[in-house]
Amino acid sequence: xxxxxxxxxxxxxxxxxxxxxxxxxxPAAGRTEGGYRDYDETDVQILRFLRGARGLGxxxxxxxxxxxxxxxxxRASADVKAIALQRIGDIERKILELQSMRxxxxxxxxxxxxxxxxDCPILEDLAAATPTD
Amino acid sequence: xxxxxxxxxxxxxxxxxxxxxxxxxxPAAGRTEGGYRDYDETDVQILRFLRGARGLGxxxxxxxxxxxxxxxxxRASADVKAIALQRIGDIERKILELQSMRxxxxxxxxxxxxxxxxDCPILEDLAAATPTD
DNA sequence: CTTGACCTTCCAGTCGCTGGAATCCCTATC
DNA sequence: GATAGGGATTCCAGCGACTGGAAGGTCAAG
Numbered sequence: 001x002x003x004x005x006x007x008x009x010x011x012x013x014x015x016x017x018x019x020x021x022x023x024x025x026x027p028a029a030g031r032t033e034g035g036y037r038d039y040d041e042t043d044v045q046i047l048r049f050l051r052g053a054r055g056l057g058x059x060x061x062x063x064x065x066x067x068x069x070x071x072x073x074x075r076a077s078a079d080v081k082a083i084a085l086q087r088i089g090d091i092e093r094k095i096l097e098l099q100s101m102r103x104x105x106x107x108x109x110x111x112x113x114x115x116x117x118x119d120c121p122i123l124e125d126l127a128a129a130t131p132t133d
Numbered sequence: 134x135x136x137x138x139x140x141x142x143x144x145x146x147x148x149x150x151x152x153x154x155x156x157x158x159x160p161a162a163g164r165t166e167g168g169y170r171d172y173d174e175t176d177v178q179i180l181r182f183l184r185g186a187r188g189l190g191x192x193x194x195x196x197x198x199x200x201x202x203x204x205x206x207x208r209a210s211a212d213v214k215a216i217a218l219q220r221i222g223d224i225e226r227k228i229l230e231l232q233s234m235r236x237x238x239x240x241x242x243x244x245x246x247x248x249x250x251x252d253c254p255i256l257e258d259l260a261a262a263t264p265t266d
Numbered sequence: 267c268t269t270g271a272c273c274t275t276c277c278a279g280t281c282g283c284t285g286g287a288a289t290c291c292c293t294a295t296c
Numbered sequence: 297g298a299t300a301g302g303g304a305t306t307c308c309a310g311c312g313a314c315t316g317g318a319a320g321g322t323c324a325a326g
Contacts, residue, residue, distance in 0.1 A: 004271095004273080010264060013314090014272095018275095019313075019315090035322080036323090054313090056237060057234050070259070070260065076248065077245050077247055078247040080255050081245045084255050091238070101188075105217050105221050105224070106221060112213065113210060114214035115211055116209040117210055118210060120208070122217050129184060129188075137304080147304085152283060169305080170304085
């Protein structure tokens with residue numbers, strides 16, 4: 001099947017599939033006589049795997065690790081779990097950061113009357129910011 | 134004061150300050166005879182403002198808007214508030230997305246025994262992913 | 267035989283910096 | 297006055313993970 005069908009069946013855009021090939025995340029696809037990339041079900045499976053992993057926020061290099069574990073029949077599930085737990089930690093840190101931003105913004109937005117007058121605690125607060133690092 | 138002091142007093146790295154100048158986020162700084170950029174307290178104030186806004190996750194183009202509102206004495210606070218509310222919306226969407234990822238990953242990680250055996254629900258689940266879009 | 271949808275490669279751009287190289291300025295010490 | 301260092305300057309390249317677009321090749325239908 002050509003790259004368009006593989007894209008449709010995997011949920012990844014053709015451009016992304018070519019990009020993954022270029023960076024060596026997936027092996028170079030076979031070619032038809034006319035020079036078109038040719039994919040089979042196994043390839044699509046790998047592409048879907050990547051789409052799922054990327055969708056869970058794993059970086060491309062984490063995907064590389066996950067993929068090599070996926071292909072390794074002698075893998076230890078502990079290695080996979082470690083990557084997943086790491087990712088959960090990243091996500092939780094990010095959530096905390098976003099929640100803190102939201103809290104600050106909400107407080108400021110609540111205090112801003114939001115009409116046509118110019119005085120605004122949001123701007124005032126930003127202007128008063130001190131370098132805390 | 135030179136860029137190093139402005140950096141210290143604003144909390145932004147010198148490279149970032151030059152970058153902001155380059156992209157026109159801040160006006161070009163004055164220069165000393167020797168060609169060094171020269172900053173005063175007002176400049177540092179603006180840099181701090183930017184650091185605060187970026188720290189709350191506003192994009193550079195949002196910062197541009199916020200800065201122009203900040204400088205506009207005839208602004209309507211409603212315009213500022215609208216940007217802030219928009220940003221809160223972005224943050225909340227992002228939090229929901231991350232929470233969903235975390236939930237999926239947690240479920241998978243819990244079901245993975247994480248020892249030296251190869252069978253692993255994390256990999257199995259990724260491999261079974263279907264294009265849902 | 268032509269049309270149009272697909273494919274190919276390659277180059278550039280996105281966002282917000284960050285690193286590094288080569289060179290210049292300023293101050294302090296010998 | 298020479299020199300050493302710690303700044304500053306510019307410019308170019310790279311990060312991550314694509315995405316857009318141009319110029320051209322291929323394929324199936326009419």
